[in-house]
Amino acid sequence: MSQEHRAIVRADGTISVRSRPTIAPGAGELQIATLYAGLCGTDIQMLRGLRDDPAPVIGHEGIARVVAAGAGVPDTLAPGTLVTVNPTHPTDPAFLLGHNVDGLLQQRTLLPATAVTGGMVLPLPAATDVTLAPLLEPLAVVRYALGTIGTFHPATLLVIGDGIIGHLAVRAARRWLGADVRVALVHHTADGLAFSRASPYPADLLLGDLSGIAPAPPVAALLATPRDATIAALESALTAGAEVVDVLGGLPPGAATPLLPGVDLTAVRAANCGGRPDPPRIATAGRIRVFGHRGVANRHLLDAAAELASDPDRYRDLMTHETDLDGAASVMRALAGSRARIVGGRRLIKLSVRITEDD
Template sequence: MNTAVAPDDAQAGAGERVPLPVHRAIVREGGSVRVRRRPTLAPAAGELSIAPLVAGLCGTDLQMLRGLRDDPAPVIGHEGVARVVAAGHGVDSALAPGTLVVVNPTHPTDPSFLLGHNVDGLLQERTLIPATAVRGGQVIALSEAPEADLAALLEPLATVRYALSVLAVARPRTLVVIGDGTVGHLAVRAARHWLGDGVRTVLVHHTRQGTEWSARSRIRADVLLTQSLDGAGALSGAFADGPVAVLLATPRDATVTCLETVLRAARGEVTIDLLGGLPPGAGTALLPGVDLADVRAANCAGLPDPAETVTVRSTTGVPVRLFGHRGVGNAHLLASAAELCRAPERYRDLVTHAVDLTEAAAIMGRLALSPDRNIAGSRLIKLAVRIAPPHRTTQED
């Protein structure tokens, strides 16, 4: 039997070993996904131990599960809410045990903290938040929180809030959203709240199945398109009534292709958010000399404010205002929490599956092997993982 040694083992009697408490976590290991017991470490000075309550699974998580990203954290998950369990010496009393919090997963200046990517994330019963993130204000106390499962939408809706706040400068009459994942659907639902009642929404889906799901939804875009069927020709109609803003909510291997589709379809000036991922050095012949990855990386965790943008002219003759961003600012997270509390009915049906850790591990293992999003007979939009309190066990049990 393996027994962990407590951090203060030197204080124990000679030869004594102090067993650590453990908690359950969804762990990536050897290409598989399993629920494992892990040591529950007490926070050192400046650190926080938090108990995730509900966590979400997002597109970048799926890319890690499928080996498309090399992020090292064995435990992923950066979306959700938690309660503070223990605070190390020197942590502000505003983050006392019992405080409900959301963690901003992207540090604006310290790349060593990226929750669920290079630091173990929220898909576990306890998460240790390092001092650099606590000092940097990445752990935010919530005075109000959305109903339980909607917590899985808090961070992605904050991403939408950031995107729409920048796109709003163009005063768009039409918002074109490319991508029918969680962020794409959230953008459609939030558009009129943050861009104005008169904005027209167009949602471009990746598959016919996605389009059919949207068509059945109580809240849907004004225009539904299927990229594989409709192409740039049909998309051109979305640009008939400018100004137009475009949100690319796409996986990194599709962002450049979708950007090119937009540029060929556009009839006049267009403002585009490169919200989707991009490989290093990504570019397109339609925007000569523009490093798209650099454009996206110029804005990180809400900084600078206002966001940096690039204005260019495409080879198709269209003026393009281009920007992108990694992560969100704390203000975006708080605005998202307030919106989910104010209008939960607008977003509730996007949480299509809510499961415990064990069921989540099985679903994640399946998604790692197949792009099929039909889970338990229905299309997966957002998976909310309900995380129960840890069992009172130690590694010697």
Template sequence: MTRTHRAVVRDGTGIAVRHRPTRPPGPGELLLGPEVAGLCGTDVQMLRGMRDDPAEVIGHEGIATVVAAGPGVAPELAAGTKVVVNPTHPTDPAFLLGHNVGGLLQERTWIPASAVDAGLVLPLTAVPEPDLAALLEPLAVVRYALSALRRFRPRTLVVFGAGTVGRLAVRAARRWLAEAERIVLVRRTTDDLPPEPVHAVLEPGADLAAEAAPGPVAALIATPRDATVGCLEAAIAAAAGHELAVDLVGGLPPAAGTPVLPGADLVALRAANRAGTPDPPEHAALSTTTGDRVHLFGHRGVGNDHLRIAADELVRAPERYRDLVTHGTDLDGAARIMRELATGRGRDIDGRRLVKLAVRISAPQPRHHEEN
């Protein structure tokens, strides 16, 4: 009988749980059993056809257990080890977990030798409680962003976007960006989560300048790619007369630019920092059309240390982040939710706004055991 495992598959026929072949790992490879996987904003964009990433099985956030290790894999990645996968290869664009290779929304995920050799599978010494595992990778993104912004000693932090990364950022800033005496959250949607610990919550277009403390301003932009440039322009306007540092965490449309920063290649600036390298990230010191100074950078992916620190933080203070996991389900429920997200424009699921979905993944049935 062919050994198979269950996976949430998106293909030309839609999104459904299907059986996929399971093969043992070859030399240098790993076979993982995902335990909990998250669904993020880029995943939703993929479901809605806004991105052309080819992976049929998505999901790059979560934790897993090593099921089998191929010949030559280091002993610290032996079967039974709890791990997190860094989804972004620092030098090989052919490995981007859940984007161009099969992701975590399945009972078994195969990791190629190139990713194992690059150290992208990290044994976990601090293992967050199950549902919080869906927050590990986005919290690592926040760690990288806040540590980079801290170099500029901002007195005010403005966070654009109230999705997972934005919410994590305002909660983690008190620990990782203590210099910012004022935190402002700019969001266009509301939900039933408790009020965030911020100086002000504003709608887009509100007077941001009135909320800034004297001194440098930092902006963390964690919005969908079609809103990133507009938020950058809002941050520049709000910080007029202040030194400004901006991290473009959110994606960008192709050839994105703004007349406020003539000649700035925003896409190239974001692409200069990949998988947490370099740390601190490269940035450009630019001047606006009004002569104000802007330190601008972005990044795609995080480093291994960011993931380890995020895991430690989730274990140390789970109560700070627990309510951000608004929905939890299994693979079958994930397929249903993904179909709803693919065909709609909003984020309301089962009568509540979705911030973070944690998909709890069970092991294959006994008749589908892997080979030893």
């Protein structure tokens, strides 16, 4: 008798919960059951048609339990093991979880052998708080960014972008850059500014833009922006005195700025993938150092998991909305049809999707 599971599927111009066949793992493959998953900014861009990633089931942030393992899978990934998946394979572009391979917003996900042999499936301690799963991968991205920025010992960190990455960077900055760093968070909406003002862990400066400020040098900037806002954010950071810039946000094809003549920003961001090379490649333009990255290394995920375990309440409130598969599909439809991030009368920072056998 064939088995099926429920999944949030993008198809036929809409987003809905549908039944899909549950495929047993073949040699080297894993079948996992998502427990909690998150919806990230790139997911929302896909929902809005701003990206053409083909996977009908999205979702690359989460924690799952191994259900079945194919022949040859190591015993460390035996059924029952709690795992997270590094979504960006550093050497196999055919595996990008939730983008070109079906993601975690479903009851069962089949992980191909390349994810297993590539070490992309990481066992987690049995005591891991799975409710924090939606924060694990984005906090790992922040760990990668701040680890590189930290080698330049900034006195000021400009965080541009008030989504989940921006807020995580604000809360983690002193833990990973040192107690003396001064942090400014630059918002793009009044709703975002209002959310930050009510935060239990606000930045030192909450700004609508960078005009008129004179940050103490050396200044670093982390650009946590959607691809259509990254160049403007980069130029504002450079104008404000940033000498080290992490172009963490996406970039449109052919992205460039006259403030960095001769620098191919798209190539700069593509030069570091999945934590490789280590240390990352950094481009130089006069006194400016600029780098970018796609994905993280496993060590960044493990560092993020340790940080969440050590101080969960520092980050938990950033999961502003929680729901099940059906509720998540409804939220995703609303986000697809609007540029707003207000859901249920509250600003959405991170959607947590709870997935159970009964969904």
